[in-house]
Amino acid sequence: MRELIVAAAATVYASHGFSASSVERIISAAKVSSPTFYKHFKDRREILDIIIARADDSLREIATDMTVDAENLEGFVEATIDAYFEWGAPQLPAGFTDSIRLHFRRRLS
Secondary structure (H helix, E strand, C coil): CHHHHHHHHHHHHHHHCCCCCCHHHHHHHHCCCHHHHHHHCCCHHHHHHHHHHHHHHHHHHHHHHHHCCCCCHHHHHHHHHHHHHHHHHHHCCCCHHHHHHHHHHHHHC
């Protein structure tokens, strides 16, 4: 139930932004009752903190994997940029990540 509520909250936050996302919107999206929501979470901020922590852990894992073989600072920076865009690519428009990577590589040269 907890994961269902977190997933519903993530969808609501993405659609409406955190400020406009009420507990009522979250419980409606999750199809749960208010008591069920409050059984698992003290407020909507707690869910946002969970979502942010998961995103942070995911990005850190990808960045660590992709930078481990960097031989110098330039290689480390390039690998970090690649990791960031690999992590965020599913949320970005098609072709956007390639354009930004090219931009950063030119700036590093």
